[in-house]
Amino acid sequence: MGNCIENHGGNIYNAAKLYGMKKEDILDYSANINPLGLPPGLKGLLVGEIDNLVNYPDPWCSTLRERIAEYVDITTDSVIVGNGASEVILLLLEMLKPKKVLIPAPSFSEYARAAYRSGIGVEYLPMKEENGFMPDLPEIKKRLDNCSCDAVFICNPNNPTSVLLNISELTSLVEFASVKGANIIIDEAFIELTPGGNSNSMVRAVKEYPNLFIVRAFTKLFAIPGLRLGYGIGNSRLVKGMWETKLPWSVNSFACSMGELLSGEKEYLMETARWIEVELKWFYNELSAIPGLKVFEPSTNFVLVKLEGFSLDSGELCEKMAKRGILLRDASNFAFLDKRFFRAAVKDRQNNLRFLKVLKEVLGV
Numbered sequence: 001m002g003n004c005i006e007n008h009g010g011n012i013y014n015a016a017k018l019y020g021m022k023k024e025d026i027l028d029y030s031a032n033i034n035p036l037g038l039p040p041g042l043k044g045l046l047v048g049e050i051d052n053l054v055n056y057p058d059p060w061c062s063t064l065r066e067r068i069a070e071y072v073d074i075t076t077d078s079v080i081v082g083n084g085a086s087e088v089i090l091l092l093l094e095m096l097k098p099k100k101v102l103i104p105a106p107s108f109s110e111y112a113r114a115a116y117r118s119g120i121g122v123e124y125l126p127m128k129e130e131n132g133f134m135p136d137l138p139e140i141k142k143r144l145d146n147c148s149c150d151a152v153f154i155c156n157p158n159n160p161t162s163v164l165l166n167i168s169e170l171t172s173l174v175e176f177a178s179v180k181g182a183n184i185i186i187d188e189a190f191i192e193l194t195p196g197g198n199s200n201s202m203v204r205a206v207k208e209y210p211n212l213f214i215v216r217a218f219t220k221l222f223a224i225p226g227l228r229l230g231y232g233i234g235n236s237r238l239v240k241g242m243w244e245t246k247l248p249w250s251v252n253s254f255a256c257s258m259g260e261l262l263s264g265e266k267e268y269l270m271e272t273a274r275w276i277e278v279e280l281k282w283f284y285n286e287l288s289a290i291p292g293l294k295v296f297e298p299s300t301n302f303v304l305v306k307l308e309g310f311s312l313d314s315g316e317l318c319e320k321m322a323k324r325g326i327l328l329r330d331a332s333n334f335a336f337l338d339k340r341f342f343r344a345a346v347k348d349r350q351n352n353l354r355f356l357k358v359l360k361e362v363l364g365v
Helices: 012-019 042-048 050-054 062-072 084-096 110-117 137-145 167-179 203-207 236-245 259-264 266-288 314-323 349-363
Strands: 079-082 100-105 121-126 151-155 183-187 212-217 230-233 293-295 302-307 341-345
Touching: 012 314, 042 050, 042 259, 062 079, 062 259, 079 084, 079 236, 084 110, 084 183, 084 212, 084 230, 084 236, 100 110, 100 137, 110 121, 121 137, 137 167, 151 167, 167 183, 167 203, 203 212, 230 236, 266 293, 266 302, 266 349, 314 341, 314 349
Parallel strands: 100 121, 100 151, 151 183, 183 212
Antiparallel strands: 079 230, 212 230, 293 302, 302 341
16 A cells, blocks of 8 residues: 555645655645635735734634634534644543444544544444445434434535435434434534535534534635634533633634634635536546446545456555655545545646546556
């Protein structure tokens, strides 16, 4: 297996060193961020914050929380901000203290990692390829009914399968869990990068269901993985406890200033919506036309692909692509996937054309 991709992908530093390339010459299809790049107003915003570095950042992220609350139409006391979504997940588990979490998989590995770190048991529910990797909601309800778990992680849309559950399906699950005294944790890190964007979000349901918690981030939408900024939305009592547990100043001054973009970059957000509507379908169709590939229909800006007609495995494919300056995500280390699976981001048309050309050359088709 090639060394170009670490556990989560996106390691252009290692790839540049390994293959003797400049970072700017690497096309990273292993990281699923907005190909529009940084919002136009971001650099000016960050430059304006430089003088504030002489002061400690606001430990309560007050202005940022207010902007997030306005953005998702929720009360400010229902919002917590963290150093990436990972901190929010850890804080949440520390407060909920479930005995065991259920994770439909394959899915994002940080859920299990956070649970183990908090001394919480993990139970997996395999999602079947023949069902398009759709979560088995009746089976989830059955396990909640049997009390085999008291919290469920749902990644929506799911990473790496790009499957999106609709609001009615999720509401039914949350209602059932509420009766059973269980919590539903929904990770919406990619929700704005789906056709329909925030209309697919379960945020509104937080007001009605105290057992629902939403994890979100600006990482993917604003193409800022280096800034580390995530947030969570839940009932105010739970959120208050999370704030009291949280380490002070984990969110720096630059990250705290990001709230200003939510109201000032409407054109950027609209352009993002237009891009995903057009490019997602086109990229899926182009990939599906390559013989020997099984492409799972995506709901967000990445696609899960299975190698069916080739002798090379996903690690070897990643290695060959990396030598050509393109990083892929070897998906074989996701639970219940094997060495035939890889994940590719969806970017702008020019880069997607380059990606497809190189992929076909490497596969020999």
